[in-house]
Amino acid sequence: MKFIPLVENEILKLLKRRRFRVALLILVALNGLIVFAQTQTRDRHPRRDWRVEAQERVARMQNWERSGRLPQTQLKWVRYEIARVQYHLDRNMDPEAISGPLFARAFANASSYLLLPLLAILFAADIVSSEFAQGTIKLLLTRPVGRARVLSSKFAALGVAITLTVVLGGFVAYLFGGLAFGYRGWGAPVLTGFRLSGEAVDFSTVRALPLWEDALLAFGLAWFAALTVGAIAFLTSVVLRSTAAAMGTMLAALIAGTILPRVAPTWEAQRYLFVTNLPLPDYYSGSPPPISGMTLPFSVVVLTVWALAAAAVAYGVFLRRDVLA
Amino acid sequence: MPAGRDASGVTGGGGEAPSDPPEVLRTASQNPAAKTAPAARASAAGTCQSQNLESRIGPDDTFTAARGTPDLGLETSDVTSNSIVLSAEGLTKRFGKREVVSNVSFEISSGEVFGFLGPNGAGKTTTIRMLVGLARPDSGRVRIAGYDIERDFAKAMSRVGCIVESTDLYPYLTGRENLLHFARMLPDGGETRIPELARLVALDERLDDRVATYSLGMRQRLGIAQALLGAPDLLILDEPANGLDPAGIREIRQLIRHLASDRGIAVFVSSHLLSEVEHTCDRVAIIHRGRTLAMGPVRELLESRGAERLMFRARPAQRAAEVLTPFGRDGAARVEGEESVSSDVPRERVPEALAALAAAGVLVFGVERQASTLEEIFLEVTGGETV
Numbered sequence: 001m002k003f004i005p006l007v008e009n010e011i012l013k014l015l016k017r018r019r020f021r022v023a024l025l026i027l028v029a030l031n032g033l034i035v036f037a038q039t040q041t042r043d044r045h046p047r048r049d050w051r052v053e054a055q056e057r058v059a060r061m062q063n064w065e066r067s068g069r070l071p072q073t074q075l076k077w078v079r080y081e082i083a084r085v086q087y088h089l090d091r092n093m094d095p096e097a098i099s100g101p102l103f104a105r106a107f108a109n110a111s112s113y114l115l116l117p118l119l120a121i122l123f124a125a126d127i128v129s130s131e132f133a134q135g136t137i138k139l140l141l142t143r144p145v146g147r148a149r150v151l152s153s154k155f156a157a158l159g160v161a162i163t164l165t166v167v168l169g170g171f172v173a174y175l176f177g178g179l180a181f182g183y184r185g186w187g188a189p190v191l192t193g194f195r196l197s198g199e200a201v202d203f204s205t206v207r208a209l210p211l212w213e214d215a216l217l218a219f220g221l222a223w224f225a226a227l228t229v230g231a232i233a234f235l236t237s238v239v240l241r242s243t244a245a246a247m248g249t250m251l252a253a254l255i256a257g258t259i260l261p262r263v264a265p266t267w268e269a270q271r272y273l274f275v276t277n278l279p280l281p282d283y284y285s286g287s288p289p290p291i292s293g294m295t296l297p298f299s300v301v302v303l304t305v306w307a308l309a310a311a312a313v314a315y316g317v318f319l320r321r322d323v324l325a
Numbered sequence: 326m327p328a329g330r331d332a333s334g335v336t337g338g339g340g341e342a343p344s345d346p347p348e349v350l351r352t353a354s355q356n357p358a359a360k361t362a363p364a365a366r367a368s369a370a371g372t373c374q375s376q377n378l379e380s381r382i383g384p385d386d387t388f389t390a391a392r393g394t395p396d397l398g399l400e401t402s403d404v405t406s407n408s409i410v411l412s413a414e415g416l417t418k419r420f421g422k423r424e425v426v427s428n429v430s431f432e433i434s435s436g437e438v439f440g441f442l443g444p445n446g447a448g449k450t451t452t453i454r455m456l457v458g459l460a461r462p463d464s465g466r467v468r469i470a471g472y473d474i475e476r477d478f479a480k481a482m483s484r485v486g487c488i489v490e491s492t493d494l495y496p497y498l499t500g501r502e503n504l505l506h507f508a509r510m511l512p513d514g515g516e517t518r519i520p521e522l523a524r525l526v527a528l529d530e531r532l533d534d535r536v537a538t539y540s541l542g543m544r545q546r547l548g549i550a551q552a553l554l555g556a557p558d559l560l561i562l563d564e565p566a567n568g569l570d571p572a573g574i575r576e577i578r579q580l581i582r583h584l585a586s587d588r589g590i591a592v593f594v595s596s597h598l599l600s601e602v603e604h605t606c607d608r609v610a611i612i613h614r615g616r617t618l619a620m621g622p623v624r625e626l627l628e629s630r631g632a633e634r635l636m637f638r639a640r641p642a643q644r645a646a647e648v649l650t651p652f653g654r655d656g657a658a659r660v661e662g663e664e665s666v667s668s669d670v671p672r673e674r675v676p677e678a679l680a681a682l683a684a685a686g687v688l689v690f691g692v693e694r695q696a697s698t699l700e701e702i703f704l705e706v707t708g709g710e711t712v
Contacts (some may be wrong), residue, residue: 005510006509006510007511009509009510009511012498012502012506013498015508016497016498016502018497031639102540124413134493134495134496135490135491135493136493136494137461138457138489138493139487139489139493139494139507139551140510140556141458141459142457142458142459142482142485142487142489143507143510143511144478144479144480144481144482144484144510144511144512144555145479145482146478146479146482229562277364301651319399322459322461323454323456323459323460324459324460
């Protein structure tokens with residue numbers, strides 16, 4: 001029995017449904033909105049000399065830092081930002097430069113911990129439960145194909161859908177960003193790899209990469225994070241057999257992930273939660289980790305363990321459970 | 326067999342190797358198609374199919390013969406009409422402490438329509454789920470075309486088409502996409518059979534419309550087309566008449582008869598409608614509270630229950646009843662109308678009874694046989710619980 005036709009089936013079912021078009025629409029609408037908002041700000045506050053602006057900004061942030069009124073969590077961001085802007089200034093580079101390619105690169109960072117996981121959940125949460133809801137699971141599992149193969153084909157299709165979403169997301173961001181800020185600039189150097197070590201910012205790992213390479217890495221990491229969330233949402237879909245319940249659970253987890261590091265930055269154990277580890281591209285560009293001590297390899301390992309464990313439980317449950325829907 | 330499904334709770338079964346050619350396949354064949362070598366048949370499959378387009382309602386076996394299962398070289402569709410296609414042995418299923426199905430056993434032969442009759446909640450659907458591997462029995466086993474469904478799930482299921490509880494297909498796909506979807510799940514690609522099957526269930530005109538726009542009857546028919554995609558030896562239909570109008574019910578009934586009689590498919594039909602089963606099935610099992618209460622050919626079941634009564638058209642009725650009462654097997658003759666008296670006089674005593682009526686001055690206008698219905702049998706075996 002060939003495996004590809006089964007994956008073909010699952011992809012067909014994913015693409016033929018309204019939710020895939022909704023996901024595309026979300027990508028287009030969101031990117032359009034952000035680009036529009038940015039052009040509005042730009043038009044209202046035309047940029048003067050970027051060097052003067054950057055210097056003013058550094059001075060402002062240094063005041064905040066000295067005031068001693070900033071909470072610890074924000075302080076590390078301010079320190080990082082001062083170091084980053086100053087580093088750019090020293091090398092005569094505009095830290096706030098914007099172009100279509102840069103906008104796409106920023107999209108990878110911004111979408112990795114909320115938007116892309118959200119879309120992954122949109123696909124994964126109903127991939128098994130909808131078969132239960134429609135009753136089609138009874139047909140699907142009474143065909144001469146083992147349950148493990150059926151589930152694997154669904155996993156594969158989910159992987160394809162998530163990949164497609166990340167690629168389309170990047171493409172739409174570039175398209176819209178380019179419309180407003182110009183399509184050129186993939187070869188421009190980007191400074192990346194700032195690292196916060198204790199009080200100071202470590203510059204020893206800072207490198208200049210051509211933007212396309214940097215963007216590719218960032219999108220790769222965002223993709224990996226989305227796949228992990230997809231695998232976990234897949235598990236909830238298998239176990240709960242209800243799309244609404246699966247979506248609710250996953251959304252609650254995502255929201256918890258964005259809130260926890262802010263309200264409880266000293267709770268160290270949260271570094272083992274998958275939601276805390278999602279902003280992988282952020283790490284890569286060097287902004288401070290959500291919880292101090294977390295590194296990119298650590299987060300990748302944590303996410304991998306979560307994804308594999310979710311898949312194992314999903315298979316275990318799916319293969320054994322009687323279908324009584 | 327899918328991984329993780331091998332921890333079977335199957336009783337019996339012995340040490341038979343899974344790869345043993347199933348009993349059914351070894352049976353000598355009377356079907357002319359079986360005399361040709363498997364390879365020759367496989368190559369002839371194409372022609373068989375095109376012939377079949379004209380034989381929508383015709384007594385030929387090309388439909389089933391058209392299937393090529395190269396891994397076996399033999400086909401169950403070639404076996405004689407009384408080979409066993411489905412056998413269920415001692416199926417038992419418990420939900421917690423409650424036993425929903427208790428020790429249910431039956432066998433179905435090719436070309437036979439088997440009715441599975443019982444009130445809602447009797448355990449019909451649970452039994453069907455066990456037949457098709459959706460639920461695992463706590464004990465007992467199921468064999469389809471000789472393959473144990475726990476050990477040889479894929480091989481067993483490649484011989485089955487089924488509808489379990491209402492026909493559920495993907496509403497957002499067209500009829501054709503639905504059929505293609507399930508054809509891709511078959512080992513030999515049922516794509517080529519789609520046009521023919523669409524014609525068989527009279528859906529060829531609407532095949533490219535989304536299923537969401539179909540009527541219930543059309544969905545039911547599409548479900549049957551789906552079930553037939555793999556040219557199965559066994560068709561399992563759970564309540565096929567549910568929600569259909571009388572015309573739809575008749576169509577389904579005719580289709581079932583055609584598939585069984587002309588194409589040699591074994592059909593398992595569950596129903597809570599007595600009339601449905603009575604008109605379509607060769608054999609029925611009556612299930613109630615998870616147990617089989619009666620099983621046998623419909624006619625035998627109807628006759629053996631002794632419920633056969635005669636209706637005497639005679640006047641005066643009162644007098645006729647008095648005369649007839651001693652001839653009955655049990656119970657008095659009943660006055661049913663102005664000149665109608667019913668009695669269970671056995672066949673051999675009818676002449677005697679007529680003579681007695683004549684002697685008593687009763688005018689006899691006619692005697693009719695009143696066949697009992699499954700309804701009566703059902704009421705009798707279930708102790709009066711309604712269906």
